[in-house]
Amino acid sequence: MKNLIFEQCHHHFNDIVAIRRDIHQHPEIGFDVERTAGIAADALDALGISVKTGIGRTGVVGDMEVPGASKRIALRADMDALPIQELTDVPYKSRIDGKAHLCGHDAHTAMLIGTARILSHLRSSLKTHIRFVFQPSEEVFPGGAEAMMADGVLEDVDEIYGIHVFPIYAVGEYATCVGPMLAQSDTFRITLTGRGGHAAFPHLTIDPILIGAQYVTAVQSIVARNVDPLDSAVVSVTQLHGGDANLQNGLAGAALNVIPPKVLIGGTVRTLQKTVQIRVREQLERLIAGLANANDATYTFDYQEGCPVTYNHEPCVTNVVSNARELVGKEKLIFPVLPILGGEDFGCYSQEIPACFVMVGAGNKEQGIVNMCHHPQFDIDENCMIYGMALLVSLAMR
Ligand SMILES: [Zn+2]
Numbered sequence: 001m002k003n004l005i006f007e008q009c010h011h012h013f014n015d016i017v018a019i020r021r022d023i024h025q026h027p028e029i030g031f032d033v034e035r036t037a038g039i040a041a042d043a044l045d046a047l048g049i050s051v052k053t054g055i056g057r058t059g060v061v062g063d064m065e066v067p068g069a070s071k072r073i074a075l076r077a078d079m080d081a082l083p084i085q086e087l088t089d090v091p092y093k094s095r096i097d098g099k100a101h102l103c104g105h106d107a108h109t110a111m112l113i114g115t116a117r118i119l120s121h122l123r124s125s126l127k128t129h130i131r132f133v134f135q136p137s138e139e140v141f142p143g144g145a146e147a148m149m150a151d152g153v154l155e156d157v158d159e160i161y162g163i164h165v166f167p168i169y170a171v172g173e174y175a176t177c178v179g180p181m182l183a184q185s186d187t188f189r190i191t192l193t194g195r196g197g198h199a200a201f202p203h204l205t206i207d208p209i210l211i212g213a214q215y216v217t218a219v220q221s222i223v224a225r226n227v228d229p230l231d232s233a234v235v236s237v238t239q240l241h242g243g244d245a246n247l248q249n250g251l252a253g254a255a256l257n258v259i260p261p262k263v264l265i266g267g268t269v270r271t272l273q274k275t276v277q278i279r280v281r282e283q284l285e286r287l288i289a290g291l292a293n294a295n296d297a298t299y300t301f302d303y304q305e306g307c308p309v310t311y312n313h314e315p316c317v318t319n320v321v322s323n324a325r326e327l328v329g330k331e332k333l334i335f336p337v338l339p340i341l342g343g344e345d346f347g348c349y350s351q352e353i354p355a356c357f358v359m360v361g362a363g364n365k366e367q368g369i370v371n372m373c374h375h376p377q378f379d380i381d382e383n384c385m386i387y388g389m390a391l392l393v394s395l396a397m398r
Pocket residue numbers: 103139373374
């Protein structure tokens with residue numbers, strides 16, 4: 001079986017590279033992925049697979065029905081690019097300024113098209129129905145997964161699998177684990193209001209800059225002193241605004257003799273367990289409440305839950321592990337990989353039905369392909385697509 005699968009992956013490889021490069025040159029953002037979705041829908045249609053478009057606004061769903069099968073598995077690819085300028089000099093570089101496939105979703109889409117072609121060819125050996133899911137807007141939450149679920153993408157699906165190219169690992173390697181693999185990714189926004197005034201008369205003001213600075217320092221203690229050292233969490237303050245400076249011009253022209261009336265603070269929280277998330281959230285608010293109270297200031301605290309944890313269910317992981325071992329051998333399967341605190345909206349599916357997410361090695365140190373996802377010079381060793389397709393095909397053929 002292994003030889004047959006790799007033979008098929010190699011047979012389709014050049015076409016899949018061409019599709020990936022075409023999508024790479026024409027990146028689309030968020031839900032605006034009509035061109036990419038059209039490529040996926042046409043590819044499925046050409047195989048005689050029943051296709052539905054406009055699922056979750058611009059998503060595409062293809063159902064391959066297998067006579068006599070009772071179970072259905074879904075294979076998911078995301079299609080959206082990022083609003084970042086690509087800084088590579090590859091011949092298939094993005095043709096659109098300020099947009100680029102720097103998370104590898106072009107490769108995910110191309111690999112799922114390749115998988116559909118291979119499974120069409122091997123259809124007589126299939127034992128389960130296969131649903132091909134091409135999802136928009138993975139990078140922006142609430143995104144494509146929620147929208148597609150609202151349109152019924154998981155109806156009648158028993159298990160769902162997703163893969164992500166990951167240049168930290170070499171081509172030919174896979175990585176996964178049981179349980180939480182990627183983080184719950186939340187955001188918080190605070191408006192801290194004091195009383196502005198003349199900087200030479202600070203005693204007549206309530207200085208929100210000083211309170212804001214104390215808050216930023218205080219939240220550093222949350223992970224260190226409120227989270228069990230054996231659990232994981234990240235709290236990062238990523239925005240701190242006060243005064244009237246024009247951020248583009250720096251402090252030129254800013255009123256440096258005025259204490260402003262308010263500051264805005266924002267950031268992100270990443271956790272792997274609900275209990276930790278609740279603890280961090282409570283402490284974030286408790287600290288701002290305490291500091292505001294101690295200084296006679298007021299505040300608003302807004303906490304938005306984002307992408308839930310990507311949770312790998314044991315029976316699905318067992319399938320991945322046995323297939324991956326057969327395809328590349330035990331030593332090239334990184335299992336169990338440690339969870340990472342990045343977010344992925346595949347987590348939405350994994351909260352609903354049994355699921356497994358797998359990192360597919362896409363790095364190549366000799367060729368300098370080492371930059372991580374979202375780096376302006378991110379790229380993949382395209383040979384990784386053989387391994388991505390091989391894993392998806394093997395999961396579908398159980
Ligand atoms: Zn990304």
